[in-house]
Amino acid sequence: MTAEKNGAPGGMRSQAWFRGFSRDVFIHRSWMRNQGLPDDTFDGRPIIGICNTYSELTPCNAHFRGLADKVKQGVLQAGGVAFEFPVMSLGETNLRPTAMLFRNLASMDVEESIRGNPIDGVVLLTGCDKTTPALLMGAASCDFPAIVVSGGPMLNGRFKGQLVGSGTSVWQFSEAVRAGTMSLCDFAEAEACMSRSAGHCMTMGTASTMASMVEALGVALPHNAAIPAVDSRRGVLAQMAGRRIVEMVREDLRLSKILTREAFENAIRVNGAVGGSTNGVIHLLAIAGRIGVKMSLDDWDRLGREVPTVVDLMPSGRFLMEDFYYAGGLPAVMRQLLEAGLLHESALTVNGRTVAENVRNADCYNREVIRSMSNPLVSSGGIAVLKGNLAPDGAVLKPSAASPHLLRHKGKAVVFESIEHYHERIDDPNLPVDENSIMVLKNCGPRGYPGMAEVGNMGLPPALLKRGITDMIRISDARMSGTAYGTVILHCAPEAAVGGTLALVQDGDEIEVDVEKRILNLLVDEAELARRRQAWKGPELPSGGYQRLYCERVMQASEGADFDFLVGTRGHAVPRPSH
Numbered sequence: 338m339t340a341e342k343n344g345a346p347g348g349m350r351s352q353a354w355f356r357g358f359s360r361d362v363f364i365h366r367s368w369m370r371n372q373g374l375p376d377d378t379f380d381g382r383p384i385i386g387i388c389n390t391y392s393e394l395t396p397c398n399a400h401f402r403g404l405a406d407k408v409k410q411g412v413l414q415a416g417g418v419a420f421e422f423p424v425m426s427l428g429e430t431n432l433r434p435t436a437m438l439f440r441n442l443a444s445m446d447v448e449e450s451i452r453g454n455p456i457d458g459v460v461l462l463t464g465c466d467k468t469t470p471a472l473l474m475g476a477a478s479c480d481f482p483a484i485v486v487s488g489g490p491m492l493n494g495r496f497k498g499q500l501v502g503s504g505t506s507v508w509q510f511s512e513a514v515r516a517g518t519m520s521l522c523d524f525a526e527a528e529a530c531m532s533r534s535a536g537h538c539m540t541m542g543t544a545s546t547m548a549s550m551v552e553a554l555g556v557a558l559p560h561n562a563a564i565p566a567v568d569s570r571r572g573v574l575a576q577m578a579g580r581r582i583v584e585m586v587r588e589d590l591r592l593s594k595i596l597t598r599e600a601f602e603n604a605i606r607v608n609g610a611v612g613g614s615t616n617g618v619i620h621l622l623a624i625a626g627r628i629g630v631k632m633s634l635d636d637w638d639r640l641g642r643e644v645p646t647v648v649d650l651m652p653s654g655r656f657l658m659e660d661f662y663y664a665g666g667l668p669a670v671m672r673q674l675l676e677a678g679l680l681h682e683s684a685l686t687v688n689g690r691t692v693a694e695n696v697r698n699a700d701c702y703n704r705e706v707i708r709s710m711s712n713p714l715v716s717s718g719g720i721a722v723l724k725g726n727l728a729p730d731g732a733v734l735k736p737s738a739a740s741p742h743l744l745r746h747k748g749k750a751v752v753f754e755s756i757e758h759y760h761e762r763i764d765d766p767n768l769p770v771d772e773n774s775i776m777v778l779k780n781c782g783p784r785g786y787p788g789m790a791e792v793g794n795m796g797l798p799p800a801l802l803k804r805g806i807t808d809m810i811r812i813s814d815a816r817m818s819g820t821a822y823g824t825v826i827l828h829c830a831p832e833a834a835v836g837g838t839l840a841l842v843q844d845g846d847e848i849e850v851d852v853e854k855r856i857l858n859l860l861v862d863e864a865e866l867a868r869r870r871q872a873w874k875g876p877e878l879p880s881g882g883y884q885r886l887y888c889e890r891v892m893q894a895s896e897g898a899d900f901d902f903l904v905g906t907r908g909h910a911v912p913r914p915s916h
């Protein structure tokens with residue numbers, strides 16, 4: 338972060354705003370002084386931005402004011418100055434049509450807020466699913482000194498003596514109500530028992546997956562993933578991150594020195610070991626694209642295939658994030674991968690140490706929660722990438738959350754043209770469906786929804802639920818919640834709305850799935866597909882506004898669903914003056 342590199346006059350980048358006695362410097366300093374700042378605030382010490390996704394409409398991040406205060410204390414202790422700034426917050430449970438529609442928008446907010454302001458480093462406060470990738474994508478495009486602090490998971494949910502996991506139990510309870518095995522009264526009571534404290538989903542859903550990914554990538558401190566939000570040690574971690582970012586600025590430790598290809602390969606393997614969310618695939622592809630690391634879906638398949646899932650957490654297993662922390666957290670998992678030769682041990686992390694130095698002495702305190710590599714939950718974890726004429730550019734499936742008997746299957750398609758069409762048809766007792774059918778949902782991809790909603794884990798028809806059927810193959814261009822489970826094939830690319838083969842599937846068509854061979858084929862002959870393709874008409878684009886921009890420029894899921902014009906780094910040079 339030298340002056341020469343950034344066009345700043347001496348010392349820190351922030352000095353381009355605050356050093357000297359020109360008219361512009363008067364403007365920059367004087368207005369800031371209305372916050373009661375002493376002279377030495379501007380003497381060249383590192384100025385740290387705290388990028389805050391606090392919002393009461395994002396319940397997972399609603400405790401972030403306190404967390405920001407802890408970061409600030411750390412920054413001050415290390416001789417820096419901290420300024421907190423808000424960016425767009427993305428609450429998974431409230432935002433419609435889907436928080437994913439706004440991930441790229443929030444990343445632009447972050448990127449421009451970092452580059453346009455007098456800061457030398459940034460702490461990214463992230464929690465709910467999309468807030469982690471959005472902030473890291475924005476910071477990566479600035480190639481800036483940055484450290485991620487996750488808000489931490491909620492405490493375990495409990496209902497009638499049983500563990501209740503965010504999301505995972507909601508899907509189970511809702512199917513039980515539809516099957517007539519759970520009363521509405523119990524359903525309402527369970528709602529109050531699930532979310533017991535501040536924090537994000539405490540299953541290994543997308544938020545916990547992304548908190549694990551940033552720790553595995555080395556852009557967060559060890560134990561970032563699992564410390565519960567309300568555990569006092571979460572405050573310690575935030576404070577230590579505040580201290581460390583000041584040192585990182587002095588060392589010019591920018592994201593490109595940490596987010597290397599080796600770091601991404603480590604993260605993909607860790608994702609397999611923790612049974613992470615399919616959403617992690619899209620987000621890591623997008624982050625890699627921003628920092629200039631070439632990653633593809635094939636990397637996910639190749640690197641994850643040999644990794645056993647050892648963390649026994651919902652949705653793949655039994656326990657929750659609070660148990661995971663007490664069992665040793667992510668360092669205990671990474672130590673096993675390290676000893677198995679599955680990690681790049683010399684990858685650098687934000688604390689200045691390598692991955693190996695961080696995890697080689699990590700202990701495991703509970704072998705039920707963090708199992709050994711020789712006794713895993715699933716022997717081949719990771720994410721399976723299926724290809725064939727139904728998804729020439731790939732589709733994903735999480736084997737650890739799927740039913741083994743459906744991993745090789747042929748069945749007849751039951752097709753839903755949209756999520757509304759699904760809702761209209763699914764309760765129809767005359768729907769021609771049985772447990773061997775394959776449910777196909779179209780037009781829920783990046784452009785089709787728009788924003789690629791989490792609707793891929795369609796509930797089963799009630800008639801089958803009542804017969805005790807709990808899983809069927811479902812295929813779509815949608816995503817699913819990281820808390821969901823089942824034999825659900827997602828992210829079909831190209832999506833239906835851009836004319837992918839998915840758009841051509843009709844009721845009764847035969848589909849072949851073979852996960853071991855990575856095959857996903859529509860068994861309809863080419864002449865018939867050509868005839869259907871001729872008759873196909875794409876959906877209309879939104880008439881204007883952000884949604885129009887999104888549909889025109891979003892890339893497919895297989896490329897991370899980023900905007901094509903946001904790929905790459907644009908640096909953090911000081912922009913031209915505003916006055």
Ligand code: FES
Nearest residue numbers: 397465537538544
């Ligand atoms: Fe926010 Fe799950 S809804 S993390």
